[in-house]
Amino acid sequence: KWEACLKVIKDNISIQAFKTWFSPITPIKLEDSVLTIQVPSHFFYEWLEEHYISLLKKVIKKELGQNGRLEYSIIMEKNQTNSTPYTVKLPASNKSSLHNSPVTMPLHASEKQIKNPFIIPGLKKVNVDSNLNPSYSFENFVEGDCNRLARSAGYAVAKKPGGTAFNPLLIYGGVGLGKTHLAHSIGIGIKNQFPNKTVLYVSSEKFAHQFIDAIKNQTTNDFIHFYQMMDVLIIDDVQFFSGKEKTQDVFFHIFNHLHQNGKQIILTSDKAPVEMQGMEQRLLSRFKWGLSADLQAPDLETRIAILENKMYGNGIDLPREVVEYLAYSINTNIREMEGALTSLLAQASLNKKAITLDLAKQMIDKFVKNTAREVSIEYIQKVVCDYFDLPIELLKSKTRKREVVQARQIAMFFSKKMTKSSLANIGAHCGGKDHATVLHACRTVNNLSETDKQFKSYLDDLEKKLSIQ
Numbered sequence: 001k002w003e004a005c006l007k008v009i010k011d012n013i014s015i016q017a018f019k020t021w022f023s024p025i026t027p028i029k030l031e032d033s034v035l036t037i038q039v040p041s042h043f044f045y046e047w048l049e050e051h052y053i054s055l056l057k058k059v060i061k062k063e064l065g066q067n068g069r070l071e072y073s074i075i076m077e078k079n080q081t082n083s084t085p086y087t088v089k090l091p092a093s094n095k096s097s098l099h100n101s102p103v104t105m106p107l108h109a110s111e112k113q114i115k116n117p118f119i120i121p122g123l124k125k126v127n128v129d130s131n132l133n134p135s136y137s138f139e140n141f142v143e144g145d146c147n148r149l150a151r152s153a154g155y156a157v158a159k160k161p162g163g164t165a166f167n168p169l170l171i172y173g174g175v176g177l178g179k180t181h182l183a184h185s186i187g188i189g190i191k192n193q194f195p196n197k198t199v200l201y202v203s204s205e206k207f208a209h210q211f212i213d214a215i216k217n218q219t220t221n222d223f224i225h226f227y228q229m230m231d232v233l234i235i236d237d238v239q240f241f242s243g244k245e246k247t248q249d250v251f252f253h254i255f256n257h258l259h260q261n262g263k264q265i266i267l268t269s270d271k272a273p274v275e276m277q278g279m280e281q282r283l284l285s286r287f288k289w290g291l292s293a294d295l296q297a298p299d300l301e302t303r304i305a306i307l308e309n310k311m312y313g314n315g316i317d318l319p320r321e322v323v324e325y326l327a328y329s330i331n332t333n334i335r336e337m338e339g340a341l342t343s344l345l346a347q348a349s350l351n352k353k354a355i356t357l358d359l360a361k362q363m364i365d366k367f368v369k370n371t372a373r374e375v376s377i378e379y380i381q382k383v384v385c386d387y388f389d390l391p392i393e394l395l396k397s398k399t400r401k402r403e404v405v406q407a408r409q410i411a412m413f414f415s416k417k418m419t420k421s422s423l424a425n426i427g428a429h430c431g432g433k434d435h436a437t438v439l440h441a442c443r444t445v446n447n448l449s450e451t452d453k454q455f456k457s458y459l460d461d462l463e464k465k466l467s468i469q
C-alpha cells in the first residue's frame, strides 16, 4: 500500500523533495486501515506534517479508504542504542485544529454539505480563522535593501490598518522572495495589536475555488457578504486571477466595498500591476490607488542574515563557511536557499554526520543543478523569440502576423510541456489568449512536427536550448 502511496506522491512533488523526504521512510505495518510509517527523526516528522499533510491525507484516503489513517513511528535520536520507536498519532483532521475558532472556511463547501458555509446566523461580527502562519512574523523577516520599502510600508499598515495611504498595499516580486511571508507578518501584526479585528489571509486560488463552489451551491451572495465583513483582507498571488473574468468581477465588488468602508486590503503578486496581463483595467487601476512595493532578490549579506536567522530559530548551528557557501551558491530565490539548508540538515541527521564544507558542497551542487532545470514561461518566450529573431513584445501582443503566430504557438507548446502552468495562465502570458487557444496551439504544433521535417528540427533545436538553460 505504501508503495502505491509513494507513486502518487512522486507525481505530485519535485524529485528532490521526494528523495529528501519520502525515500527515507519505511512502512512498518498496516492494521485496520491504520498505516504506520517509520521516519528517521522528529525533525522529519514535523517537516512532513508541516509541508505534506494535505498530500498525505489525500493519498491515504485514496489508498486506504475514508477511514484510512497514518501513524508515525520515530526513531529515537538522542539515544541511539535504544532504538525503540515512539509513535505519534496523526488525527484524521489536519493541523488547522490548532486554531481553535468557531468558523473555518471549508475549501469545498459541497463536500461538507454545508448549505451556507459563509454566514453564521445571529452574529454581527464574524469569527474567522485568520489562516496566519505564526512563523511568518515581522520578527522573523530579515530586513535588507532588497525589501526595505515593502517591509516598512507593511509595518505602517500593520500599525494603522485602513488608516494609511497604502490601501491597497500591493507587494510584488519574483518567486520565493518573501511576498507570502510579509503578507502574513502584516496580518499577525494587526492581530497582535487589534485582536478584535477580523483578519483573513487567503490565497487567490482558494478564493477562486470558494467562489466556484458558491456558484454551484447558489450561495454567491453569502460568499460576497462573508468577504465584505473583513476588516483586513489579505489575498496572496492575485496574478492567479488573470483571465478569470468572473472571479475578477466578484473580487472587484468586494474590493470596492471594503475600500469604501476604510478596510485594509493587502495583495501580493509575482508581477507589477503594469505587467499583469489578463487582468481587467478597472481592477488594475484600483491596485494603483495605494502603494505597490516590490521585493528584490536579496544581496549576499541579507542572504546570510536570513540563513542565520532561520538556523537560530531552529536551534541549529552550522560552520560559517558552510553558511556562506550556501548563500553564495543560491542567489535568487530565498525559498530554494532555505530548501537547500533543510535538505542539508536532513542528510546530516540521516547519516549522523557533521556538516562540513565538503559535504555541503556535494549536496548543494546537486541541489542547484536540480532546481535550475525548471524553466519559466518568460524564459521559454525569450528563447523562442531569440531563435526566431522576434521582439518578445510581439509574442506577448495580440498580433496575428503569421510568423508571430507560429512562434507564439511554439512558446505555448513548450510552456505546456515544460512548466506546471495552467493553460489559462499560459494563454494570459501569450497575448491574453484563452485556454482553448492554447490547447489548439499545442495540437497544431504536435501535428506539424509529425508532418514537417524542417519544423521538427526547429523544435528539437529549441528543446535542446531550453533544457540546458
Ligand code: ADP
Pocket: 136, 140, 141, 142, 143, 147, 173, 174, 175, 176, 177, 178, 179, 180, 181, 182, 306, 309, 334, 335, 338
Ligand atoms: P514568495 O511568496 O514571494 O514566493 P515566500 O514568502 O514564500 O516567497 O518566501 C519563501 C521563503 O523565504 C519563506 O520560507 C520565507 O520565510 C523566506 N523569506 C523570504 N524573505 C525573507 C526575509 N526577508 N527574511 C526571512 N525569511 C525570508
Ligand code: MG
Pocket: 179, 180, 181, 236, 237
Ligand atoms: Mg507566495
